[in-house]
Amino acid sequence: MDGMASSESPQPSLLPFVAAQPLVDHHCHGVLRAGGDLAGLLNEAEGAAVTDGMPFDSLAGLALRRWCPPLLGLEPHASMEAYQERRAALDGEDVNQRFLRAAGLDALCVDTGYAPADLTSPAETASFAGAAAFEIVRLEQVAETLARSGARAATFPDAYRSALAEWVNMPSFGARVVGFKSIAAYRVGLALEGRRPSDGEVVVAAARWLGRAHSAAGKRNAAGKPTSDGTPARLADEVLHRFFIWCAADLGLPIQFHVGYGDRDINLHQCNPLLLTDLLRALEPTGAPVMLLHNYPYHREAGYLAQVFPHVYADLGLATHNVGARATALLHEALELVPLRKFLFSSDAFGLPELYYLGTLLFRRALSSFLSARLADDDLSYADAERITRLIGAENARRAYRLVP
Numbered sequence: 544m545d546g547m548a549s550s551e552s553p554q555p556s557l558l559p560f561v562a563a564q565p566l567v568d569h570h571c572h573g574v575l576r577a578g579g580d581l582a583g584l585l586n587e588a589e590g591a592a593v594t595d596g597m598p599f600d601s602l603a604g605l606a607l608r609r610w611c612p613p614l615l616g617l618e619p620h621a622s623m624e625a626y627q628e629r630r631a632a633l634d635g636e637d638v639n640q641r642f643l644r645a646a647g648l649d650a651l652c653v654d655t656g657y658a659p660a661d662l663t664s665p666a667e668t669a670s671f672a673g674a675a676a677f678e679i680v681r682l683e684q685v686a687e688t689l690a691r692s693g694a695r696a697a698t699f700p701d702a703y704r705s706a707l708a709e710w711v712n713m714p715s716f717g718a719r720v721v722g723f724k725s726i727a728a729y730r731v732g733l734a735l736e737g738r739r740p741s742d743g744e745v746v747v748a749a750a751r752w753l754g755r756a757h758s759a760a761g762k763r764n765a766a767g768k769p770t771s772d773g774t775p776a777r778l779a780d781e782v783l784h785r786f787f788i789w790c791a792a793d794l795g796l797p798i799q800f801h802v803g804y805g806d807r808d809i810n811l812h813q814c815n816p817l818l819l820t821d822l823l824r825a826l827e828p829t830g831a832p833v834m835l836l837h838n839y840p841y842h843r844e845a846g847y848l849a850q851v852f853p854h855v856y857a858d859l860g861l862a863t864h865n866v867g868a869r870a871t872a873l874l875h876e877a878l879e880l881v882p883l884r885k886f887l888f889s890s891d892a893f894g895l896p897e898l899y900y901l902g903t904l905l906f907r908r909a910l911s912s913f914l915s916a917r918l919a920d921d922d923l924s925y926a927d928a929e930r931i932t933r934l935i936g937a938e939n940a941r942r943a944y945r946l947v948p
Contacts, residue, residue: 560929561911565649566903567940570679570724570799570836570860570889572654573662574643574671574896577635581607581627584894586865587806599623602867603901610904611897614641636671639663642896643671646903649937650674650946654724654799655716656681662894665718671896676718677946679799680710682725682787683778690775696750700742700786707790721944722797722834727784729801730777732813737825739789740782748782788822797832797856797943804839804862816845823852832943836860837891842873846881856943857881861891863909864901874909875916883931887940910935 585598585607598604604623612621615629615638630638651674653665669676685706694702711720727735740748755776778784791798801809802816816835823833833855838845839862849857859877863870878886890902914928923931940946 557907557911558914558928558932561907561914561932561936563647564907564932564936565647566888566906567650567652567937567946568648568890568892568899568902569652569834569858569887569940569944570654570891571651571668571899572891572893573658573664573668574639574892574899575635575894576639576661576663578631579894581623581630581895581897584898587804587861602869603865604867606864606867606901606905607897610901611642614645614900639671639896642900643668644673646672646890646899647907648672648674648899648903650677650940652677652679652721652940652944653716653718654679654681656684656724656726658716664716666716669718672899675946677721677944678714678716678718679722679724680707680714680720682707682723682791683730683784685710686778686783686787687775690753694749694753696746696753699749699753700745703787704790704793707787708794711794711796720796721946722799723791723794724799724801724836725784725788725791726801727781727788728814729805729809730779731781731784732810733800733802733816733818734813735781735785735788735819735822737821737823738785739825740786744782745786748780748786752776752778752780752783785822788826792826792829792831795829795831797834798826799834799836802835802838802845803841804837804865815841816848817841820848823848823855827852827854830854832856834858834887834943836889837862838877839866839873842877843879846877846879846886849881849885856885856887856939858887858889859906860889861902863890863905864892864898867905870905871909871912874906875913878913884934884939886935887943888936 582598586603609619612619612626617625617629651669653668655678665676665678686703689702689706714720788798803814835845835857837860838857842859845857849855859873862873866873888906890899892898892902917923918928
């Protein structure tokens, strides 16, 4: 390949059944059709924090330089300048397929809540991986769609319930809807009351929110032109977020919650999953699975919740590639309490196909290390290790989301 190294990436030492396990990525996003700002998408930093290649001087950046260059025909640890030059010379679809196909994925549950025009759809993303595609509907997106269509506060509760059910039955992105996602953590934090709000409370809250949107839409600049582009006001009302969650629970599909680490839009101290305890107790009778995403640095707390609540599951999500070589230590900690039938794999890859590859590779390394240590200490049998790999790698997700091949 132009005199460069083979495109086959040398794999780290893995237990053979971990290396061969097809993974179900239960929370991820589309990838950019071409290009993309590597520094801006490698971690959760933004603005001045991504200047001068700062994200590359991190464990995530070092992991990218160690494992990704061989897939582009470069030596491991190639400089970022050489990597970006080589990447830019390749077709965008080629880059996407190289990394997603090498990830070893069997199915993708794609969050379509934020999907700019240059981001691939669930079906397109899955096609690069040779995997099945499913959709995760973001609860707040449904409300914002209603607001853009002129929804009125007085009829908002029924309109939202109908819209959510319609989205499930007639998905907007062509893939079967298998779950929902709440970003309450980004807007109001996770200290959500357990009680289901009444329709009257929802009407009052919707009036506040829609009133702000209408007020913004009515403002004009000095030239007399509207200053709003039709984007709804920021949806940050505890009653509405709680209402969305209860509507999702009524439909019985899994509900994903962003927990812990994320971009600077969150207040991290308000993203501890223990703050969800009252709501988890209240939701339990509905039978709707609750999926705690990412969780770092609260991964031990998430493991506790998954242990004591039968409907709660946990993963490590985007933390896996963000901590780079420390993913192994992180997984060892995350599995201390969580039932092994309640832990799932996700990459939370967004934009960069490299994040799919890094997420899966670092996860396989971490799981292999965990199981190898248990085998060495005779804590489990070889058959147990194989079964645990199947559970965490795919079967737990297939059971919780009721996926079919």
